[in-house]
Amino acid sequence: MFNMNAYNIFIVEDDRWYGEILQYHFSLNPDYKITRFETANAFLDNLYLQPDLITIDFSLPDMRGDKLYQKIREINSTVPVIVVSSQQEITVAVNLLKMGVSDYVVKDEAAKDILWNSVIRIRETQTLKNEVIHLKEELRQKFSFEKTLIGQSDALKRIFGMMEKATKTNINVSITGETGTGKELVAKAIHYNSDRRKGTFVPVNMAAIPKELVESELFGYEKGAFTGALGRKTGKFEEANGGTIFLDEIAELDLSVQSKLLRVLQEREVVRIGGNEKVKLDIRLITATHQNLAEAVKANKFREDLYYRLMGLPVELPPLRDRNNDVLILAKHFADEFARQNKLGPITIAQDAKNKLIRYKYPGNIRELKAVVDLAAVMCENNEITADDITFNSIKRENEFLGEQKTLRAYTCDIIKFYLKKNNNDIALTAEMLDIGKSTIYKMMQDKELT
Structure with missing residues (x-):
């Protein structure tokens, strides 16, 4: 049965007997698909099939190995090429390696084993390069x-x-x-x-x-x-x-x-x-x-x-408070992400929680919103985040308090609540610190403005 993932090797060898030996030897690996050619021109006519690796004899009847290698590179600049030759001259091997061939193997008794190991090494290198390309493409898509x-x-x-x-x-x-x-x-x-x-x-x-x-x-x-x-x-x-x-x-x-x-x-x-x-x-x-x-x-x-x-x-980059409903889109994204990472099942955000999220100003921006949603996902019941599950622990910075759009009455309530908490709900001390009457605080508490 044809293997769609086969590693395609082209052998260019004019010596039929030697070519058949190489073809048989490589065919011992079921992952290899071997195609053999006896002339350079016959091989070049089929190069469009894009083999994964090529072995060429240096002394072909219609073209020398170095010329053939140059033609291969004009058509396919990346396919690895191994030159097999009966010549043992060092200068020939060095020149070919300088040109970019992947390996140079001399025809002798050890040639088959050397070729076998060379193909394995080249294939492993190709696999690593492809993995790097794949990972970089994943990064591009991720970003x-x-x-x-x-x-x-x-x-x-x-x-x-x-x-x-x-x-x-x-x-x-x-x-x-x-x-x-x-x-x-x-x-x-x-x-x-x-x-x-x-x-x-x-x-x-x-x-x-x-x-x-x-x-x-x-x-x-x-x-x-x-x-x-x-x-x-x-x-x-x-x-x-x-x-x-x-x-x-x-x-x-x-x-x-x-x-x-x-x-x-x-x-x-x-x-x-x-x-x-x-x-x-x-x-x-x-x-x-x-x-x-x-x-x-x-x-x-x-x-x-x-x-x-x-x-x-x-x-x-705009602060989160200037991005309107992006707060809710991000909150849903963070909730889904947290649920997936912790295998919690789908998490929904109730309307009262959405209202609370949208009203807040997020001095810590997106990083703070993610922390708020992650905590809410842990605290919620039945995989639904409600307003009670949402806790804001932001650090007020200079001018942030006045940067919020509130009425004077709302600011007054916030100030009194802050000092009541600081003073352990001591109304007399709070009134003295703020230079207001105790009755003012009692009246606001009675009207539930300080809850």
């Missing part, structure tokens, strides 16, 4: 825009438009937005949807690296460059060569290193600490920060020339 940033708001659609523009060129990209808005996810999506997706994506969190180690982490060092440098270290920029380097929290970069980073970006080359060799760079740079870099420049905390070099295409 498609719609799967990276979930939602349907107009604000999000504008971001998709900017991301699409970023994938078409190698322009530097600067991503801004509050903590938890998904800056690294956007950077990955841009990388895996661009022409650089076959290269490496190297993320670096500048805030997580001690200042004295930043330079060596970014640019690498040579053995003996300083005490403790026991060997050469490749820097993050070199690691990202051919791909993308993502510098998160770029505002945290020390001024002393900013000038060196600027030079690397200008010259498109890096020199390891303690070395002289210039390593040429082919990278895409994406930076991110939750701070206002323009204000940092004004405060002389960030170099103006570096600022303009990094700016490139600016992508400003």
Whole structure:
């Protein structure tokens, strides 16, 4: 029965007896499908069938092996080719290997076994390469825009438009937005949807690296460059060569290193600490920060020339509170994801829970929403999240309180509730601290405004 997954090997050998021996030998593996040709031209007429591997005799009656190899490469630039020859001249073998043949085997008593092992090795290498290609394609699909940033708001659609523009060129990209808005996810999506997706994506969190180690982490060092440098270290920029380097929290970069980073970006080359060799760079740079870099420049905390070099295409991520019903779309996504990962069965979100979720402002943005939904999924009964299952534990930041749209009465209630909780419901102490009458608090409690 024909094996659809057979490994197709073409043998080009003018010696019929030797060709039949090779065909029989390879046919011992049921996964191999062998097709044999006695002339170069007959083989070339069938090359469109796209074999997985080719063995060619160097001395064919109608074409030398090196010429045949060149013709193969003109038609198929990737198929592995093994040259089998009765010639034992080293120069012939070396020249063919330089041209790119996968192996050179001399016809002798050991040739069959050498060929057998060579085919196994080549097939294993091809399998690994195919797995890498498959994994990278999975990554590209995983980081498609719609799967990276979930939602349907107009604000999000504008971001998709900017991301699409970023994938078409190698322009530097600067991503801004509050903590938890998904800056690294956007950077990955841009990388895996661009022409650089076959290269490496190297993320670096500048805030997580001690200042004295930043330079060596970014640019690498040579053995003996300083005490403790026991060997050469490749820097993050070199690691990202051919791909993308993502510098998160770029505002945290020390001024002393900013000038060196600027030079690397200008010259498109890096020199390891303690070395002289210039390593040429082919990278895409994406930076991110939750701070206002323009204000940092004004405060002389960030170099103006570096600022303009990094700016490139600016992508400003909106906070979750400005994305309307995306909150509910994301909440449903996180609930489904949590249920799938923990084998809980489908989880629904009741209307009162939706109302509670949509009213909240999410100072921690998407990261906070996910934490809230995960906890609610654990606390809920019968796989339905209700308002009682939702707990907000956000940390109020400066100006966040006043940033919420409430009436003066609602703000007053919040302030009194805060101090009552702080004072263990001591009404007299709370009234004294806020300089209001105790009767005011009692009246508001009676009207259930402080519940």
